[in-house]
Amino acid sequence: MKKSSIIWLFSGLLITQAVAPTSAFAEANSSDKKSVVKNVENKGFSEEIKKKRDALLRLDKEILSLEAEIKELNQSLKKEKELEKKKVELQEKEELLIERWEGFSNRLADWQIKGNPDMQFLEVLFGSKSFSDMISRAYTFQTLMTAEQEQIEQLQEATNELEKEKDELEKEVEELKQQKKLVEEKQEDVNAKRKKMENELKSLEKKEFERIQKELKEQEERKKRLLEEQVTNEQFNELRSLTKELGADMNSHFIRPATGRLTSPYGMRPNPFGGSGTEFHTGIDIANPIGTPIMATADGEVIKTVHSNQGYGNYIVLKHIINGKVFHSLYSHLSMVGVNVGENVKQGEVVGLMGSTGRSTGSHLHFEIQDENRQHMNPDLLLDKGEKKEKKEKKDDDDKASKDKKSKKSGS
Numbered sequence: 001m002k003k004s005s006i007i008w009l010f011s012g013l014l015i016t017q018a019v020a021p022t023s024a025f026a027e028a029n030s031s032d033k034k035s036v037v038k039n040v041e042n043k044g045f046s047e048e049i050k051k052k053r054d055a056l057l058r059l060d061k062e063i064l065s066l067e068a069e070i071k072e073l074n075q076s077l078k079k080e081k082e083l084e085k086k087k088v089e090l091q092e093k094e095e096l097l098i099e100r101w102e103g104f105s106n107r108l109a110d111w112q113i114k115g116n117p118d119m120q121f122l123e124v125l126f127g128s129k130s131f132s133d134m135i136s137r138a139y140t141f142q143t144l145m146t147a148e149q150e151q152i153e154q155l156q157e158a159t160n161e162l163e164k165e166k167d168e169l170e171k172e173v174e175e176l177k178q179q180k181k182l183v184e185e186k187q188e189d190v191n192a193k194r195k196k197m198e199n200e201l202k203s204l205e206k207k208e209f210e211r212i213q214k215e216l217k218e219q220e221e222r223k224k225r226l227l228e229e230q231v232t233n234e235q236f237n238e239l240r241s242l243t244k245e246l247g248a249d250m251n252s253h254f255i256r257p258a259t260g261r262l263t264s265p266y267g268m269r270p271n272p273f274g275g276s277g278t279e280f281h282t283g284i285d286i287a288n289p290i291g292t293p294i295m296a297t298a299d300g301e302v303i304k305t306v307h308s309n310q311g312y313g314n315y316i317v318l319k320h321i322i323n324g325k326v327f328h329s330l331y332s333h334l335s336m337v338g339v340n341v342g343e344n345v346k347q348g349e350v351v352g353l354m355g356s357t358g359r360s361t362g363s364h365l366h367f368e369i370q371d372e373n374r375q376h377m378n379p380d381l382l383l384d385k386g387e388k389k390e391k392k393e394k395k396d397d398d399d400k401a402s403k404d405k406k407s408k409k410s411g412s
């Protein structure tokens with residue numbers, strides 16, 4: 001099978017990559033193997049994978065909101081700078097207060113030292129020139145002392161206020177730090193959870209990838225086996241869906257439509273029904289037992305199905321458009337016609353079963369390719385490329401074939 005389709009199948013499962021971590025498997029994007037995906041998607045680990053992806057999405061949201069919270073807390077923690085400024089301011093104020101207080105208390109102490117608290121006051125008064133001067137001096141001294149006292153009191157008050165502000169700010173900063181610590185712990189926790197879940201998801205995806213690969217390989221092998229066997233009508237239906245979904249192995253314009261022996265080439269030949277003379281053989285004959293699957297030689301549309309006991313017997317005509325050119329392919333003497341007019345078929349898809357209906361001497365496929373004017377063409381020439389490729393693939397499969405032989409024999 002084509003490698004790209006496996007990759008595509010897997011990437012199909014990763015379609016909700018919104019959360020999906022950059023997976024090594026999520027890559028290519030092809031077109032038409034959707035149905036196989038649908039078949040396998042409902043089984044296996046896909047449900048679990050979906051749940052894990054949803055959970056990851058939720059964790060991502062949580063991480064984002066925690067990050068936002070931390071950002072906000074950091075913004076709030078700019079108050080720390082404010083606190084530092086307040087502390088400096090407070091220190092300056094306290095120093096000033098101490099200075100003032102010391103000055104004031106020194107002057108007061110002076111009076112105390114002289115043993116007469118009124119001494120200084122008296123000296124000031126004695127220096128007076130007159131009574132009114134003395135009164136005035138006494139008043140001034142008292143006023144000055146009161147003013148100083150008031151200033152110190154104001155300074156004390158301002159310092160107290162600042163202290164209070166500082167304490168409040170300190171408390172607030174401490175709380176913010178606590179909060180930040182808690183959020184960071186939570187963030188760490190969520191990140192660890194996410195990492196764990198991501199790993200689980202990756203291993204699940206890998207398992208799913210391997211499961212699908214295995215399933216496809218099994219389908220591919222079953223298809224191959226059935227194509228070489230005589231199949232029943234029931235098997236035909238299974239084989240048709242397998243061949244439609246998996247497509248052809250060979251990538252040629254026209255592929256060989258059945259396994260078997262080439263018993264009669266295209267061109268002039270003696271009359272196969274005996275008697276005298278020759279006839280022109282308009283196609284090729286491939287012989288194998290009745291019930292051998294017949295495949296569409298190329299992608300196309302069913303344009304004719306006939307059920308008859310004469311001439312071609314039961315037969316199918318497909319119409320193909322290849323590189324803009326019209327071709328027709330005809331499959332005759334069938335034991336079973338498995339398609340209806342108007343259906344589209346894929347290259348390699350089974351369309352009927354080999355038989356010996358109509359003018360036939362034994363079970364075989366009479367296969368024709370015609371051009372757009374229904375003129376016969378030599379299928380041998382057209383199939384050439386595909387046959388070579390088929391042979392090459394056969395060789396590749398030889399190793400496997402010997403391994404498969406046992407199961408194949410028991411199956412037929």
Ligand SMILES: [Zn+2]
Pocket residue numbers: 264281283284285365366367
């Ligand atoms: Zn023939």
